Every structure is written in C-alpha cells, then in structure tokens.
Amino acid sequence: MTYTIDETDGVLVFTLNRPERRNAINTELMEGFKEVIEYVHNSNSVRFLVITGAGEKAFCSGGDLAEFHSLKTEQQAFGMLSKMAEILYEWATLPVPTIALINGAAVGGGCEIATACDFRVVAREAKCGFIQGTLAITSGWGGATYLFERGLRHDRALKMLIDAQVYDSGQLEEVGWATKVYDGDREVALAQFIEYMRTINPGVHKAYKEIEIRKWAEKDLKKRVMEEVSQCSKLWELEAHHEAVNRFLKK
Numbered sequence: 227m228t229y230t231i232d233e234t235d236g237v238l239v240f241t242l243n244r245p246e247r248r249n250a251i252n253t254e255l256m257e258g259f260k261e262v263i264e265y266v267h268n269s270n271s272v273r274f275l276v277i278t279g280a281g282e283k284a285f286c287s288g289g290d291l292a293e294f295h296s297l298k299t300e301q302q303a304f305g306m307l308s309k310m311a312e313i314l315y316e317w318a319t320l321p322v323p324t325i326a327l328i329n330g331a332a333v334g335g336g337c338e339i340a341t342a343c344d345f346r347v348v349a350r351e352a353k354c355g356f357i358q359g360t361l362a363i364t365s366g367w368g369g370a371t372y373l374f375e376r377g378l379r380h381d382r383a384l385k386m387l388i389d390a391q392v393y394d395s396g397q398l399e400e401v402g403w404a405t406k407v408y409d410g411d412r413e414v415a416l417a418q419f420i421e422y423m424r425t426i427n428p429g430v431h432k433a434y435k436e437i438e439i440r441k442w443a444e445k446d447l448k449k450r451v452m453e454e455v456s457q458c459s460k461l462w463e464l465e466a467h468h469e470a471v472n473r474f475l476k477k
C-alpha cells in the first residue's frame with residue numbers, strides 16, 4: 227500500500243508510504259490525498275490532520291519524476307499539476323488544523339505540501355527546499371502562493387524560491403518556515419506539539435480556520451494558485467526541464 231490512514235484519539239495520520247522512492251507523489255498517492263480530504267469532511271471525530279513520510283530519510287521528494295516524465299507538453303503538465311493543486315487547495319482549506327510532521331527530506335512538491343499545511347514540525351536532521359528551479363521549473367502545485375501567505379519576510383520567502391537550495395532545520399527555523407524543530411521520536415514530538423491545542427474546544431479551531439479561509443477567498447488564493455500552475459506548465463514543456471529530469475533519473 228502506497229499510503230496509510232490511521233485515526234487515533236482524534237488525530238488522523240496520513241503516511242506517504244513509498245520510502246524506496248523517498249515518498250514521491252504518484253497518481254495513486256494523489257488518490258490517497260482525496261480519500262483523506264473526504265474522510266475529514268465526513269468525520270465528527272477528527273481534530274487534527276497530520277501528514278508524514280514512511281521511513282527516516284524523507285518526508286516527500288515531490289512529484290514522481292519517473293512517472294511524470296512522460297508528460298511532455300504544457301497541456302499534459304497542466305493536467306497533472308492542476309489536479310494536485312486542486313487537491314492541495316482542498317487540503318489547505320480543511321476545517322481542522324493540519325500538521326506536516328517532517329521526518330526527513332522535503333523537496334520540490336514535498337516542500338509545497340508542507341507549506342500548504344498550517345504547521346511544519348521538522349526533524350532536526352531534515353533538509354527542505356523549493357528545489358524546482360534546479361529542474362528549470364517553478365513550483366507547480368501552488369506552493370509559492372502558500373509560501374507568500376505564511377508570514378515569512380518577503381525577501382526570505384523569495385530567496386527560498388529563487389535560490390532553489392535545500393535548507394537545514396536551523397535555517398528553516400530562522401526564516402520562519404519551520405514551526406518547530408524536534409529531536410528524537412516523531413510521535414513524541416507530535417504529542418507535545420498538540421498538547422495544548424487538544425484541550426481547546428474543536429469549535430474554536432474550526433472558527434479560526436474559517437477566518438483564514440475567508441481571507442484567502444477575498445484574496446483570490448485559488449485563482450493565484452492556478453496561475454502558478456499555468457506558469458509552471460509553460461516551463462515544463464521546455465527542453466531545459468526535460469534535460470534536467472533526464473540527468474536526475476540517470477544519476
């Protein structure tokens with residue numbers, strides 16, 4: 227199974243389970259996201275939604291470059307990118323707090339998924355980055371749009387995107403991307419992170435999330451996400467991108 231969904235005491239944990247591919251997102255995993263979103267909407271018991279990656283090495287390495295490499299044209303790329311962008315928008319606007327429990331590398335689309343979450347709880351040894359620039363594309367799932375909504379200083383957010391490098395956990399904390407850096411066991415870190423939130427009435431959480439979502443509706447967030455998708459699609463079909471992906475796959 228490429229993913230698991232487990233609910234315990236109101237905490238729903240979605241685990242990306244392709245450690246041999248560093249939990250890269252393929253079509254099957256996209257369906258997993260949809261299943262989780264539906265689960266949360268239909269549940270009265272889920273209080274927190276957590277996403278994490280199986281294994282110790284990676285949270286998520288972004289889109290599955292082997293699978294998506296068959297997409298050559300702008301139109302083909304737009305199909306895949308917009309599908310995942312729609313999913314991430316649904317995820318970002320869920321009525322419960324969302325937590326990326328970043329157990330290892332989060333790069334490319336993996337960094338976008340984490341940025342679409344409300345909180346990023348990051349393992350001390352994890353490295354994360356919007357490395358899409360090294361593949362001659364921009365983020366294509368809405369990640370840059372979410373990044374500019376996360377309250378980071380503008381120059382720091384922009385530098386993260388245009389340097390296209392991975393940051394260590396100290397740098398991620400310094401720029402304000404990581405909510406918390408943890409040492410040791412991820413389950414313990416998660417339990418500590420939600421310790422106080424748990425004691426608060428869920429109606430309060432839902433109300434705060436609605437405030438955020440209303441702001442996003444007024445700021446046309448969805449439209450801006452889809453424009454980001456279009457930009458990425460245009461770059462995707464260029465030779466520079468296909469050459470960079472070839473280099474990665476041959477490595």
Ligand SMILES: CC[C@@H](C(=O)O)C(=O)SCCNC(=O)CCNC(=O)[C@H](O)C(C)(C)COP(=O)(O)OP(=O)(O)OC[C@H]1O[C@@H](n2cnc3c(N)ncnc32)[C@H](O)[C@@H]1OP(=O)(O)O
Nearest residue numbers: 246247248250287288289290291292331334335365366367
């Ligand atoms: C498509 C959407 C777009 C977006 O909108 O953002 C993207 O996400 S673009 C994709 C961006 N991602 C990458 O460029 C991934 C780059 N991967 C890495 O940098 C590294 O793999 C890692 C995540 C830092 C982990 O490094 P390490 O632990 O050293 O593992 P390996 O590099 O040896 O990888 C093991 C294995 O997994 C395969 N792999 C890794 N990432 C992907 C991926 N995104 N898609 C497909 N396959 C991936 C890698 O090729 C290795 O395979 P084998 O050699 O066959 O073992």
